[in-house]
Amino acid sequence: MIGVTVTFSYPSGFDRARVVEVAEGARGMFEGMPGVRFKFFTFSEKQQQAVNFYVWESEEAAEQFFSPELRARVTDLYGAAPAIEYVEIAEIVDNSKA
Template identity: 50%
Template sequence: MLGVLVTFAQTDKFDRATLVKIAGELRGPFEGMVGLRFKSFMLDEDGVQARNFYVWDDEEKGRSFFTEELVDKVAGIYGVPPKIEYLDIVGFVDNSGA
């Protein structure tokens, strides 16, 4: 499994309501996406970093998803370019079915 942490950092705080709206508008294309186990939209405690976390069952699909075109698009949406980190998930607990 591949984890991908995408961080948008700025000096001013993100508007939480705006991020909630972005998450609501952008969730549709991810629902049922092949190879994607889950995606979360997050805001850090200080409000200066918006983060999206993905878990991909298929590493190739996960890595190929983040094209230069996509990175440019999300930079426009969030107002800052993202930092993308690829993580090897070596263990996973999923309590969603419990």
């Protein structure tokens, strides 16, 4: 499994309402999406960042998704260009079913 961190940094002018609105509007797109196991929309007003974290079934699926066209579209949506980092996931603990 592959984890992908997508970070939008705002040197100034962080807009919490905009970030939440984008997350609410995009949620449905990821529900049931092939290859995506989890997607988390997060933000930190203190750090002036929106950080989205994905868990993908494969690196190939993730790389296909994060195309240059998608990067341009999310830059427009969030008002900041994303930094995208891939990491290999060794294990997941999911206590939600406990």
